[in-house]
Amino acid sequence: MKLVIIGGGSSYTPEIIEGVIDRHHEFPVQEIVLVDIETGKEKLNIIGALAQRMIEKSGVPIELSWTLNRPKALMNADFVTTQIRVGGLAARAKDERIPLSHGLIGQETNGAGGILKAFRTIPVLMEICNDISKICPNAWLINFTNPAGIVTEALLKCSPHKKVIGVCNIPFNMKHSVAEIMGCRPSEVEIEFVGVNHFVFGSKVWIKGMDETDKVLNKLSNHDLNYSPANIVSLGWSKEFIESIKLLPNPYHQYYFQTEEVLRKDVKAFHENGTRAEIVQQVEKELFQKYQDSTLQVKPKELEKRGGAYYSHAACSLMSSIYNNKGDVQTVNIQNQGAITDLPFDSVIEVNAIITKDGPKPITIGKLPKQVKAMIQQMKGFEELVVEAAITGDYNVAYASMLMNPLVRNESKAKVVLDELLETHREYLPQFY
Amino acid sequence: MKLVIIGGGSSYTPEIIEGVIDRHHEFPVQEIVLVDIETGKEKLNIIGALAQRMIEKSGVPIELSWTLNRPKALMNADFVTTQIRVGGLAARAKDERIPLSHGLIGQETNGAGGILKAFRTIPVLMEICNDISKICPNAWLINFTNPAGIVTEALLKCSPHKKVIGVCNIPFNMKHSVAEIMGCRPSEVEIEFVGVNHFVFGSKVWIKGMDETDKVLNKLSNHDLNYSPANIVSLGWSKEFIESIKLLPNPYHQYYFQTEEVLRKDVKAFHENGTRAEIVQQVEKELFQKYQDSTLQVKPKELEKRGGAYYSHAACSLMSSIYNNKGDVQTVNIQNQGAITDLPFDSVIEVNAIITKDGPKPITIGKLPKQVKAMIQQMKGFEELVVEAAITGDYNVAYASMLMNPLVRNESKAKVVLDELLETHREYLPQFY
Amino acid sequence: MKLVIIGGGSSYTPEIIEGVIDRHHEFPVQEIVLVDIETGKEKLNIIGALAQRMIEKSGVPIELSWTLNRPKALMNADFVTTQIRVGGLAARAKDERIPLSHGLIGQETNGAGGILKAFRTIPVLMEICNDISKICPNAWLINFTNPAGIVTEALLKCSPHKKVIGVCNIPFNMKHSVAEIMGCRPSEVEIEFVGVNHFVFGSKVWIKGMDETDKVLNKLSNHDLNYSPANIVSLGWSKEFIESIKLLPNPYHQYYFQTEEVLRKDVKAFHENGTRAEIVQQVEKELFQKYQDSTLQVKPKELEKRGGAYYSHAACSLMSSIYNNKGDVQTVNIQNQGAITDLPFDSVIEVNAIITKDGPKPITIGKLPKQVKAMIQQMKGFEELVVEAAITGDYNVAYASMLMNPLVRNESKAKVVLDELLETHREYLPQFY
């Protein structure tokens, strides 16, 4: 079995290497190839060397290599993961700074920043998918490049390769937070998820097989504790909010329902420390210094500060379940197919699915919870515009996607912000120019 | 043929009387009864006397009476119109002031104010429908009480009487505006409408049977002229906005896509002149002074300042087409039934329909225009919560409706504004207390 | 304005010429070109000469020509009609004989015979549509080549030209029959149609604007009279049938709900007179003898025996309404678009539609009548397979279409009948060979 990691020079790669090593008894990968592009060559070499040390230390029989030659790497691949960042953290910094400068939250998932990230990322991933469909058509592509839901929707709608699954660490994070709230282990928590990536809700929570939804919501509504991953604000939720929606929100929902407060915090944080991207640049710099330490043979603790914890866990669990035809339930971004009747058939949704050799099949949800249907449909409608604009490079559709974004929804700012972002990212946006 | 006007003491009644008189050759109403409630008695008497003078002057053989006894008035009715304002303009003033005081637009149609207006109005209209279904089950109820779309949806979903049609003057206004832009007569303009009440778009515009959509949009996007009824702001639209959505917006869309500018104007206007409700109170006072002039025998010009121009035109045209089985096309608020596939089957939509003796049948639209699907679905999702809360009096659903409103969407303000509004309107909200 | 009649050598052409002449005051066609293929040359010359005499007699200023050069004929066309019969009546005779020889009804619309007719016809009409989309892309194609619903669905799904409307004379026939039953003029009858071509029901009947559905159904269920066009059996309906379905059936429904009796009659008629195709061949022979009579200057009465009466009336009415932007209601075969929620969005349905310059827009039906939903969905499911097989030439899909046909539904006969029909029509089925 062969695994190809595209964006292999990413600071996250040690986590995925660790995940593969830890599961080797049930998921016996024989070969790993790390792939990156010219500008990532130095990082790739650092990560390659560290991964080599990790594998050697573990004693598992995995053959590792790293390369800039993607087509060659893809030959005979069984699984491909993608964790790329077109334009790097510098581009992300602009995604965040420009909207902020116009009084808008510079969100890199589903906000104005995320729209541009999608525009930069989708063409590259389309190319990768084209390669896969020719070189290794039976391989599963596990995409955790953000905005993961939008990117996965674009690939499933427009690329010839249909074995694509999007993963995100938010569902995992939510289980961890619930475990913390309820004093149990994350593995004892199950959540029924409904919605779209970064806008997903938990509609039921079981602890050790018992439905404890009410108890969890009650604790949440009493501000019993902090409930947010490292990388975003944590304001807590009011009693009324929780009692009305009767759902477990995810931390990103703060952006949409506490917009003013988040914006205030973001502006303040920006003036003190720069954007999140700029903080992350500093964290990354330190990480890579660590990674170069030739005595380091494991994933360093510091990686967890990075905000993306559990991504690799999600990806490795998923690949192992496919390989082993486990039939277990995992949370993935896949085509709706009717699982949520209020969203289009070909939308990508974030949902629990049965994982077998055939890939994931969504467990039917039925109707969206009425309390949040309005916003989930709005998010999906906006996402569809992003996908179309990213593929076609149509300015009008791009403008419409910005306008329909709930964090923008402003006739004049939509234009200003879009124009500045298009201009600054020009080199990564061939479809628009 | 008998017509019953509920809310007969309204300042708009002379317009509907004029409409009936003007159409008497084709729509031969024999009896009109104006109905109002105790607190409206004085106004009812003034309007009754004026209507009597108007009928006498016209020479048409219509028998007129006015009464506080609604059940008796409904006997043998063929058409019933409703133009009521539960709590009067004083209540509207609160609907506008309270949200404004928290930095939110106090919109009386689909904003925070409109939600409360729905809460006050729906129970009263449910009672009226119950009466109609018992006393005159074959009568058509033509509702132009706002929020007309939400109210009509509540009645069609929950009342036993199903012959209910909602009308609004906005489609009519849009035709007039287009006529002005294009230098033709309103009767030469046809528009294909798609959406929901106060959030309707024109997807096609024909002038004298020719598709002139592009020309009209082009003129609009060049700010060629003012395009708003008397009662709301008029900011114009940018080129980008029009070119992206490729639809004719209605003036209310300014609230959603130019929120900050409208809010700024509203706050300024409020400090100078009070809320729109308060201005209208003054206009009404003057109108009723005019109405009392026993030499007045026609609808006075001043009524057009009131903002509701063309409501009665829409209602009278509709009733005449039903009566005459005309098979013509009019724009109404009716059950979707699949006409727009992206909205629920039982939603009320604002749409062109064929009008026959059987009532209106929507002309199929198919999919929502992709550029605005996100927002139209959000509006409908929020409206469904308003309907449910208005019927059940469930606080949590009321909160959710406020939260999902695009002009609110704020966890903490939703609560504060809702609580203040519920409290101030307590006497009209038995379902909540 | 230019009209092109493809299959101009058809015996029906004089009817359409008559229709154009009669409407010349409102539908001022300037040029008509009759087009046919080599094997139809002789008939084309006869029809051309007759049409010329008809036009001369009428005195309307229409320029007529006839040709085998289709591309040239299409230049600058505004309307194109198609009434072709690939393989001629000889092919139809085989469509009918072969199924009959295996104990199945040889139905040329939606039975086993109709499936093969679709297989022969669709590729030719695809070619015609390709030509139209290149040569005269603004022209409307009015298709009355049978099976009209299936053919129209294939074109709308698979051809680049989307201005295609299918027409059938059955709705017209049903109005005439109702007029006869009710003692009024056909123009005073309106029917709400729901279903698919040759399987359409009347769900409401109005006479002079009054809903007389119950009265009409009551008359029908009492066998008050014969109710069938010239070309098919007329068995009448039982009281139970009509009272249960509460809909106006069309004569073709006899094939599906009185299968055994129809089969018995068909077999008997076959032994006495040969198939319907063979009778028609004789009728045609006589007609063309008449047509050659150089003193004949009008459509001869005998044409009405032919069974296709009113086709041309339907086509001419439709073209005139489009040309004049009439906004009237006609019954056509067009894309569903949600008008019937229980059928796919892209199905072609037979439905009332508003006819404007933009073409037809279906009037929303909503849900299928529950009593017949089962069979209408089955018909559409079978039709989808016919469309796919006709386009792809996939034998398995062709077999499935035969198997799913309610008049076949027999594992072994489906194969035998299909194989014999494919073989006998081999020369017209390039997609299968």
Place this chain on the structure above:
Amino acid sequence: MKLVIIGGGSSYTPEIIEGVIDRHHEFPVQEIVLVDIETGKEKLNIIGALAQRMIEKSGVPIELSWTLNRPKALMNADFVTTQIRVGGLAARAKDERIPLSHGLIGQETNGAGGILKAFRTIPVLMEICNDISKICPNAWLINFTNPAGIVTEALLKCSPHKKVIGVCNIPFNMKHSVAEIMGCRPSEVEIEFVGVNHFVFGSKVWIKGMDETDKVLNKLSNHDLNYSPANIVSLGWSKEFIESIKLLPNPYHQYYFQTEEVLRKDVKAFHENGTRAEIVQQVEKELFQKYQDSTLQVKPKELEKRGGAYYSHAACSLMSSIYNNKGDVQTVNIQNQGAITDLPFDSVIEVNAIITKDGPKPITIGKLPKQVKAMIQQMKGFEELVVEAAITGDYNVAYASMLMNPLVRNESKAKVVLDELLETHREYLPQFY
């Protein structure tokens, strides 16, 4: 944990007792109550005594009782199963004889016989559900009374109790048959099921986790072996049929696609041995003689001849998975909820589902396989009419259900057969009289 078996005097009961005993380690039932009605008293006593001996022999600590007092039995129940036969086998014999006498297959599941079985059964099960919803509202009702799909749909649509699951042995049988064909154990076979009860197809087949659909279909199409349960014909399938539908049929599909052959066999068998009901009556008689043997302490082998093998296995597996929150996949009859987009939201479908403490959630199917969509939709449309007629007793709807049944579809026979069946079963059909 308490289990109540309604229809406890059924000859199948020993199988379910065996199932409970065998699973006692994981599904620790503490109390079983067998319930029956007055006319079944004698059988109930025989079964009760046998069950007691079986439990004693096994040594598991289950307390057993039997009673005619249903309400008392239901107190504190956790699971209720129903296996009743209103009117007994004598009624079934009439269900089969009467249609046969008119040349129609007398099918007791979804044919004319099944319609009447539904009419007799649904009112009784509605009563049982009413009791459950009052006495033990948390209990799951596991229904395997036929027609199981239609009955379950009626209960989920019309009864206040929503914890209802229908089970059938056909999916289990199909796994066994596949195991036989492929030379593996039934537990190594997984099938993706799609359709409705007794009209379900296998769309994918995995053996030990590998997709072997093609291999299985290939074997089937080569008539490699017999593939039918004890109680129905076994004609085999043709190559063309299997290659076209590309699905695993179930034995009941022979009734629909090989109607003439089945009818011929049924008529022949009828003349030789009477109806299946009459054969079963004999089998039952012999079984009950066996059951009375006080030395019998296990389920006798002969029960397997009865045709209902694996029903109890399905029911016990299901209850154990609910109890243990297993999260495994089983095939059940439950509300669609969007899992199959071509069927109504509130239809009951037969589908794979994840089984947890919350009951079953369907795994999303998406669109119906195009090859069989026509017939599956027809079956569901017909079933909806059966449900409505069974609840309302409306003769016209009952007639329509008969008319829309693919094995009837005959205007005159529908009436004759319906009238005779209604008359003969009059005492069990209060809703119609």
